[in-house]
Amino acid sequence: MLHLFLLVAQRLNPFHHYIDSVGSVIEMDGLTSIGTAPWSREQITHAVSTFEALYQTRPIQDNSGGMKSPHMFATWFMAKHLSPSVIVESGIFKGQSTWLLEQACPDAKIISIDLNLSQREYVSERATYFDRDFADIDWSGIDTSSALAFFDDHQNAYSRLQLCKWFGFRHVIFEDNYPATQGDCYSIKQAFSGAGFEPLGSGRHKETAGQKLARKLNLLPTLTPQYNRVQISPNQHDAAALRRNVEVYREFPPLFKRDETRWGDKWTGTKYATPEPVLPATAKDNHPVFWEEALAYTWICYVMLKG
Structure with a gap:
């Protein structure tokens, strides 16, 4: 039954009955914020030096293909501040x-899930590992309402959030939160x-030569069958449903903001609305790794879902 639910989750979902009741238009690529973040900018700024010392001790110095300092800092800070007793990481x-x-x-129970556990270089003695999808695990044994779900699995985040609501998770971090067209x-x-x-390879979103090679060599993240990367037409009802179900939505600020994005175009507020960076560009010489990454x-x- 769960797989049947997943197959229709894109449109028949826990949010569906809210779709037609909210008609506001969201500006393309606008910076959206909902509710009040459970932390202040001052707290973020004060945490940088502590994280910087911690980051130097990371077990995997070259984490190419995975998180680097901007999102490592964000994840560490948010998880530390929320202090959940259970953390579920997908990916x-x-x-x-x-x-x-x-x-x-350090006191949280960590449940780590990935379809391919063979890529691990760091294996925790504390974590419980599953090689199944988030959707295929029985979460009834934990208090999901106070747990933190962390997604770094390159799947449909809207569908993931539907599942979180279905399973009772309220506190969610999405590491892959790309802007429009990227x-x-x-x-x-x-x-x-x-x-x-x-999806890559269709319409305006063309694969690069490197991405094509990675796909042919099977180096791209494993996809679960129910989350094939299908095209999603431009629409306003997904945003409307989110607004009716989300209590807090906050994009965490970058440590630094460069002149150009990772895609080589100008990092402007018009196309890539971004929270004010934690550090000014003038501080780049004091934090060379953060600037480089x-x-x-x-x-x-x-994201915090309404209860």
């Missing part, structure tokens, strides 16, 4: 995020923009 890759969550919440999965930011999503930022966000 492990080399295991750097598992280590990070252990540092942020990225390899449908993100919450894209849903709010009304832009829809076009600044382009790894993809608008990581925190």
Whole structure:
């Protein structure tokens, strides 16, 4: 029955009955914020030095293909501040995020899931591992309402959030929160923009030569069958449903903002609305690693669903 639910989740979902009741139009690529973040900008700024020292001790120094300092800082800070007793992370890759969550919440129970556990370089003695999809695990044994779900699995974030509501998770972090016209999965930011999503290789979203080679060599993240990257037409009802179900939505600020994005175009507020960076560009010489890795930022966000 769960797989049947997933197959129709894109349109027949826990949000569906709200779709027609909200008619506001979301500006393309606008910076959307809902509710009040459970932390202040001052707290974020004050945490940088502590994180910087921690980041130097990371077990995987070269985490190419995985999180780097902009999102490592965001994830560490948000998890530490929320202090959940249970953390579920979907998408492990080399295991750097598992280590990070252990540092942020040393007393939390960590459940780490990935369809391919063979890529791990860091294996935690504390975490419980599953090689099944988030949708296929029985979550009835934990208090999901106070748990934190962390997604770094390059799947449809809108559908993931539907599942979180279905399973009772209220606190969610999406590491892959790409802006309109970019990225390899449908993100919450894209849903709010009304832009829809076009998979790599279709329409305006063309694969690069490197991406084509990676796909042929089977180096891209494993996809679960129910989350094939299908095209999602531009629409406003996804944003309307989100607004009716989300209590807090906040995009975490980047450590630094460069002149150009990771895609090589200008990082302007018009096309890529972004929270004010934590550090000014004039501080780049004091934080060379953060500056070097600044382009790894993809608008990581925190979502709290209404109870």
